[in-house]
Amino acid sequence: MLGEGLEGEGVRHLANQVACWLTYAIGHTDPAHPAFFRSSDLVYQWGGPNADQVARRAMISGSGTYRISGHMGSCEEFILQIKLGLSQSGGAGIATEISASSPRDRTGRRF
Numbered sequence: 001m002l003g004e005g006l007e008g009e010g011v012r013h014l015a016n017q018v019a020c021w022l023t024y025a026i027g028h029t030d031p032a033h034p035a036f037f038r039s040s041d042l043v044y045q046w047g048g049p050n051a052d053q054v055a056r057r058a059m060i061s062g063s064g065t066y067r068i069s070g071h072m073g074s075c076e077e078f079i080l081q082i083k084l085g086l087s088q089s090g091g092a093g094i095a096t097e098i099s100a101s102s103p104r105d106r107t108g109r110r111f
Contacts (some may be wrong), residue, residue, distance in 0.1 A: 020044035024057070031061035 020039060028037035040046050040055040060066060060082075072078060082096040 016044060028057070029059045031059045031064065034058040034060050034064075034066065 024037045024039065028035055036056040036058045038044070038054060038056050040050070040053070042049055042051075068080070077099060080096075080098040
């Protein structure tokens with residue numbers, strides 16, 4: 001049995017995760033029309049709040065060519081990871097990681 005009042009918190013957390021991943025599954029998994037989905041932010045939390053990081057994900061095709069553009073604003077660093085497989089299923093190895101402050105792939109080659 002959980003401590004007093006914690007049962008409701010567990011139900012809220014579970015409902016939040018269901019809402020998060022149903023939103024992703026319904027509207028953000030078409031590689032022909034990739035769209036960024038915001039996860040692990042102040043609305044869809046995977047634990048405690050993290051003011052230093054917001055994750056976005058988009059399903060893409062390995063045969064596609066994509067351009068990402070935007071403004072950094074007050075953001076100090078932008079990191080893009082291209083993962084193989086589905087990250088929540090345990091099969092997502094990192095294929096490439098690119099940082100806006102140091103644009104190199106994981107082998108050290110510059111872009």
